[in-house]
Amino acid sequence: MPDISANTAGIRSPNPFWLASAPPTNSGPQIMRAFDAGWGGAVWKTLGQPIQNVSSRFGAIPWGGRNGVGFNNIELITDRPLESNFREMAEVKKRYPKHAVIASLMVETREEWKEIIKRSEDAGADGLELNFGCPHGMCERGMGSAVGQEPTVNARITSWAKEFATVPVLVKLTPNVSDILPHGLAAQAGGADGVSLINTIKSIIGVDLDTMVPRPLVNGRSTNGGYCGVAVRPIALHMAAALARDPRFNLPISGIGGVANWQHAVEFLLLGSSSVQVCTEVMLRGYRIVEDMIEGLEGYMRKHQIETLDGLVGRAVPAYTEWGELDLNYETVAKIDANKCIGCQLCVTACHDGAHQCIHPNPDGSLRVPIVDESECVGCNLCQIVCPVEGCITMEPVDNGYAPATWNLHLTEDAALRPKKGSH
Amino acid sequence: MRPLPPDRSELSFTDGKPPLSPLQAATEANRCLYCSDAPCIKACPTGINIPEFIRKIATGNLEGSARTIFDSNILGQSCARVCPVEVLCVGDCVYNALGVPPIQIGKLQRFATDAALARGPLPYAAGPDSGRxxxxxxxxxxxxxxxxxxxxxxxxxxxxxxxxxxxxxxxxxxxxxxxxxxxxxxxxxxxxxxxxxxxxxxxxxxxxxxxxxxxxxxxxxxxxxxxxPDSRLGLEGEGLRGVMGAVAFIEQMKLGQVNLRGVQTAAVVGGGNTAMDAVRELRGLGVPDVVLVYRGDEAGMSGYRHEWEGARKLGVRAAFRRQPVAFEVAEGAVTGLRLAPLGPDKRPLGVDPELLPAQLVLLAIGQxxxxxxxxxxxxxxxxxxxxxxxxxxxxxxxxxxxxxxxxxxxxxxxxxxxxxxxxxxxxxxxxxxxxxxxx
CATH class of the missing domain: 3.50.50.60 (FAD/NAD(P)-binding domain)
Structure with missing residues (x-):
């Protein structure tokens, strides 16, 4: 059995699956139920000066008949008294000593940081997560993403936290920046032990077409919220990987953003995160999803004969490179397996309207298996994406006789490039 | 037009394929692959752009969905319910090839067209008067x-x-x-x-x-x-009480009332779709024993297989390779049917006819x-x-x-x-x- 115990910046947990700081971690009883379900860690709903929330708070994007491919919220940090939160945190740690409890924190002044860090550690927190990411409400008060977007402020407050903390400090970064790197480096400069990313993305989830008011509706008005859910995962994967692959950045990463199942979690691990945090899928389907995540991760590690998480974390990072380092002479063409094709011809339409007009209806009108004009196929794989049948369309490499050559090599060493296809 | 009488026999039946709820319709519509040059369109005699109307259901554009249907088929509402979709559009859905249940096109078409007719007039105006x-x-x-x-x-x-x-x-x-x-x-x-x-x-x-x-x-x-009118067998006694053409019987049931008092067994002669309807309808009207009488084998019937399956589920019996040769009569009414056994070539085997007691015989041997x-x-x-x-x-x-x-x-x-x-x-x-x- 593979060992899936995790360690992110010294915060240890029985598995790499943590609940992100959010409504599922609003209280001790919730977190204890989550631990019973199998979650390895929980980042407590952000603690600070308790706020007043609005109704309603959430919006979701449906797709394919199910709600929530994208999700957003305008909820703020905890609205519960700090005393209650810390009392429950101590209770959780007493009953679940091996699980990771991380206190997410958001306050303003140095004195406030000092006090809330002390109270968190007194309650038994295994680590702290500085919420420099919340993109709605709190940032209007000079906190959350207002801090995360200013590297100097980020580094300064991080250094305060490090000054007062004895447990590991993670900085939670906002994706609402043009380049994540300076912000990760700022946290590193401030002395952080690790980072977690991404927080939610500034967004308007939609507009209610009946009332002509953006969603979620708050008595005839709305505001921008934080976007999350599976739709944001590509953005999150990129930002986490952008830090993981940069040689100047050396901190552990807790990956967040659009993780709904074990495959998604493995993607974050492969791109350099040593733990993953989940919120939206739990809000939509419950704590129970973790059972499948644990089994799926273990099965994946068994399949690839990986004993511990260390053998997994970052394995895909070296393959993530610049466009200029990609082999321009590598050539593929689409092949359609006539035995698997069901004749929907979605590939024909996709290729004709969205690609290079090289997949055609079968000239034999009695057959519905399309034909690929390989002399025109550029290997874009749009057909494979629209095909509803697993394994029916494959992208097959073509031996064109050219040695591998990247754009960078072409510029520097005049490497020969194969003739272009589909560009007439 | 004359209004229909309020006490029609057909009203004792309930909807065989109940309408979809909005959630069921949306879920089903979202399963549609939106095929290009779709086989379901080609299978439809009116060529309705099926993937398009289904997509419009999925997006909540019910009005546009109905218009897509009515543009090709102004009777799209009744066709949604009476079409043998199993052998037309649904039968050609590409999902069949995947072993995935095909899209319920008939039900989705009903969903869109029922909503359209409930909403009010169809969205069509007459063209400028041609004088013709x-x-x-x-x-x-x-x-x-x-x-x-x-x-x-x-x-x-x-x-x-x-x-x-x-x-x-x-x-x-x-x-x-x-x-x-x-x-x-x-x-x-x-x-x-x-x-x-x-x-x-x-x-x-x-x-x-x-x-x-x-x-x-x-x-x-x-x-x-x-x-x-319904074709007749050409046997003596065909004009007596208890013998009717199936189409005439169905019309009577649809527009008025049929009297089935005392009918313990009903025989329906024929193997086409009128026969399929008639046997199911007789069972639905409460006739305890309904027998389909057909000259050939089960596989040779021109009625749709799914209709016959439905009839059998209702307990309809069959007498295959049987040819009616005479009516049994008592007191001016039919009491039974003499059936001559036939060989696989539908020719008489030359053995004595059997008696099928029946108080009602419907002829569904063509019109x-x-x-x-x-x-x-x-x-x-x-x-x-x-x-x-x-x-x-x-x-x-x-x-x-x-x-x-x-x-x-x-x-x-x-x-x-x-x-x-x-x-x-x-x-x-x-x-x-x-x-x-x-x-």
Whole structure:
């Protein structure tokens, strides 16, 4: 059995699956139920000066008949008294000593940081997560993403936290920046032990077409919220990987953003995160999803004969490179397996309207298996994406006789490039 | 049109395929792959753009969805319920090849069209008046489809119907668990709502009104008279109480009441879809024992397999390879049917006939044709009782067109709609050409 115990910046947990700081971690009883379900860690709903929330708070994007491919919220940090939160945190740690409890924190002044860090550690927190990411409400008060977007402020407050903390400090970064790197480096400069990313993305989830008011509706008005859910995962994967692959950045990463199942979690691990945090899928389907995540991760590690998480974390990072380092002479063409094709011809339409007009209806009108004009196929794989049948369309490499050559090599060493296809 | 009586026998039936809820419809619509040049479209005689109307259900554009349907098939509401989708669109859904349940196209079409008709008038206006007029003989699906398309082209239309109401078999002949007569009638009225369609009921052509008169009144004629009465076996006693044509029986059940008191066993003779409907209907009306009598084997029946499966689930028995040779009679009523066993070649085996006691015998061995009605119409030919015409319904008389069962010999409602619609296009071409020549 593979060992899936995790360690992110010294915060240890029985598995790499943590609940992100959010409504599922609003209280001790919730977190204890989550631990019973199998979650390895929980980042407590952000603690600070308790706020007043609005109704309603959430919006979701449906797709394919199910709600929530994208999700957003305008909820703020905890609205519960700090005393209650810390009392429950101590209770959780007493009953679940091996699980990771991380206190997410958001306050303003140095004195406030000092006090809330002390109270968190007194309650038994295994680590702290500085919420420099919340993109709605709190940032209007000079906190959350207002801090995360200013590297100097980020580094300064991080250094305060490090000054007062004895447990590991993670900085939670906002994706609402043009380049994540300076912000990760700022946290590193401030002395952080690790980072977690991404927080939610500034967004308007939609507009209610009946009332002509953006969603979620708050008595005839709305505001921008934080976007999350599976739709944001590509953005999150990129930002986490952008830090993981940069040689100047050396901190552990807790990956967040659009993780709904074990495959998604493995993607974050492969791109350099040593733990993953989940919120939206739990809000939509419950704590129970973790059972499948644990089994799926273990099965994946068994399949690839990986004993511990260390053998997994970052394995895909070296393959993530610049466009200029990609082999321009590598050539593929689409092949359609006539035995698997069901004749929907979605590939024909996709290729004709969205690609290079090289997949055609079968000239034999009695057959519905399309034909690929390989002399025109550029290997874009749009057909494979629209095909509803697993394994029916494959992208097959073509031996064109050219040695591998990247754009960078072409510029520097005049490497020969194969003739272009589909560009007439 | 005469309203339907409120106490019809058909009202004891419930919906065989209940409508989808909005959630069911959205879930099903979202499963559709939105195929390109989709096989389901090709399988539809009216060529409805099925993936498009389904996509519009998924996006919440119900009005547009219905319009996509009605653009091809103005009787899309009844077709949604009466079409044998298992052998048409649904049968050709690409999901079948994957072993995934095919899209429930009929139910989705019903969802969109029911909503459209509940909302109000269909979204069509008559075209600018062409000054031309067309007479339509028969008021069934073919004529309704033809009339509606002709009005969109701006031609004036008069429908001559022998019965008291329009709708044809959609009102008198569809199994009530598929489409009650009131719904068929409401749909006919929705078609008429385009305006400018004069309806003359209770008039038979050519007995009450001659072809010459009609040709005098109108620039062109469309014939959509359907089929004639049920065929008979030609046995003695066929006129007695307890023997009926299946189509006549179904019409009586749809428009009025049938009396089944004392009927313990009913026999239905035939293996086509009228027979399939009749056996299911008799069971639904409470006849304890229903027997299908067919000359050939189970596999040789022309009725749809899914219909026969449905009948068998209701407990219908079958007597295959049996030929009725005589009625048993007592006190002026039928009490049974003598059945001669046949070999695989449907020839008599020469053994003694068996007795099937039955208090009701329905004959579903086909319907007569009405080709003889067009005798005396210059240039119009018939063959095997059908009016001969090209694909667009053009007969040998340039001013006379035809569509529906009297042309195709008896197919589905959706075929009649397609033929009526296409004939309207051909009529429009004729009238425009003639108009240009006059000018």
């Amino acid at each position: 007029s067309v007479g339509l003989v028969g008021g069934g699906p073919a004529s309704l489809a033809c009339a509606h398309r002709l009005r969109r082209f701006g031609h004036r239309v008069t429908i001559y119907e022998a019965r008291a109401q329009l709708g044809g078999l959609n009102v008198t002949g569809i199994a009530p668990y598929k489409l009650p007569s009131a719904d068929g009638l409401a749909e006919a009225e929705a078609v008429l709502a385009i305006g400018g369609i004069d309806v003359v009921t209770g008039v038979s052509v050519p007995t009450d009104l001659s072809w010459a008169t009609l040709l005098d009144r109108h620039d062109a004629l469309f014939i959509g008279v359907g089929l004639g 007569g044709t009405l080709g003889h009605l067009v005798e005396g119409l210059d240039g119009v030919q018939t063959a095997r009782g059908r009016v001969v015409a090209d694909a667009a319904g053009r007969t040998g008389n340039p001013r006379v067109f035809v569509g529906g069962d009297c042309k195709n010999g008896g197919k589905e409602v959706v075929n009649a709609v397609a033929e009526g619609r296409d004939a309207a296009v051909a009529i429009d071409e004729l009238l425009r050409r003639a108009g240009a020549e006059v000018a």
